[in-house]
Amino acid sequence: MSLHLVKDTPAVIGVLDLQGGVYEHLDHLERLGITGRRVKEENDFNDLAGLIIPGGESTCLKRLLSIFGLQEVIVRHYQRGMKIWGTCAGAILLAKKIVNEETCLGLMDMEIERNGFGSQLDSFAAEAVMPQVAAESIPLTFIRAPKILRVGPDVRILLRMDDYIAAAEDDNILVTVFHPELTGCLALHRYFAQKCGIKSAVSASGSIDPRWQTHSWTRLARIV
């Protein structure tokens, strides 16, 4: 008789590693003591509890997803229960409707507009309170950000600003048009981990990691 042990594999959050802000997300996951992994091959997705689709250029990400057939792979794992968080370009790929463009993954009932603010000169930083996510006000970085124009009935709005929606979720997907990974804010990463059923190994002491710096990501991309 063989003894069946419950294999205690650590829950992993993957970061789609095709183009864009991959290291920045991995850096934040590490700060929370969560195992993160770069994913770009079909087998990389197998045991993921969650997937982060980072910011980058959505047209480039779309192109690469379709060339390498990863669109179907992501949808399949989503159907198995993998949660997904799209930041900026990632949110565009998840939307059911993109203004003037073809849908990519189409998993989230919302309409989104690419590059909703203008050129890089219109990129900006702000602060806001997202009560579901953190008690205190958190920093928000918008870089050539899209605007979520409307969401369907099953989608909950997490942050509304001026004439657009900046963050939203349904039971399986989180979207933010801003970049928490480009600030010291860990609250959204902690929130997404919870959604994936992962508890941060680091006890929560506020939403902001004071040790974070703009160039913190570079420690994962050293030349030496």
Place this chain on the structure above:
Amino acid sequence: MDTKRHELNIQLAQMLKGGVIMDVTNVEQAKIAEEAGAVAVMALERVPADIRKDGGVARMSDPAMIAEIKKAVSIPVMAKARIGHFVEAQILEALKIDYIDESEVLTPADEECHIDKTKFKIPFVCGARNLGEALRRIAEGAAMIRTKGEAGTGNVVEAVRHMRTMNREIRQLAEMPKEEVTGFAKANGLPYELTLKVKELGRLPVVNFAAGGIATPADAAMMMQLGCDGIFVGSGIFKSADPALRAKAIVKATAYFNDPQKVLEASMGLGEAMPGLEIGQIPPEQLLAGRGW
């Protein structure tokens, strides 16, 4: 420029990591580039290979032409200003493009001064042959660095030389006791505070792309394996036999640069690459990488 703006500008460049930025000379090419998966386009009237051939003074492109390209695509648009030509840079900022390349591909407007980039809200990318050039440009306010390579040659040898030089200097610095850093900084003309930062980080504090002479998927993957954060392709795409096919192939090879099987697939059946130039055959006064300091 305030610190926050500078940070946002550095961060836009971070979002381009792992991507390919392509030179385009008209709306049609810009659309081909976007469709192929470029993360940004560089709008200019003539690609470096033609600038090299035509000779004469190469200046900032017609803003009307840049504006048309800006209207045609939704990815970031970059354009080139001459080294030191701060008014060309003011014009490009007023045009509200996304990034300015203070570029040695154009004829320098000032042989002593580069643009004081801290005076602008718009981000700048600058070329560098070594750590000294890179850090001096960052000190002047550049938010992104690229190798100079030798533009318009389809010959990757100079880009490789520049990346290897930077890597070697960073390695030396990382291993050096701190008391030797002052002398190293003095000998190489390195701004001291930034030198200490590079020593600590083991790389540049901003993204560093490859540029100058990249013509094939293999060139792109090689530069990525040498530690570049992304790729500029100038003449390499639209001077080749099948630009759309080659553009897609270079995007693929850049994303999967560590996967020889995928780079192999990307390299198949692309037709003729752009004609190449042996660096030794170019008269020294026509070398572009020597422009700027």
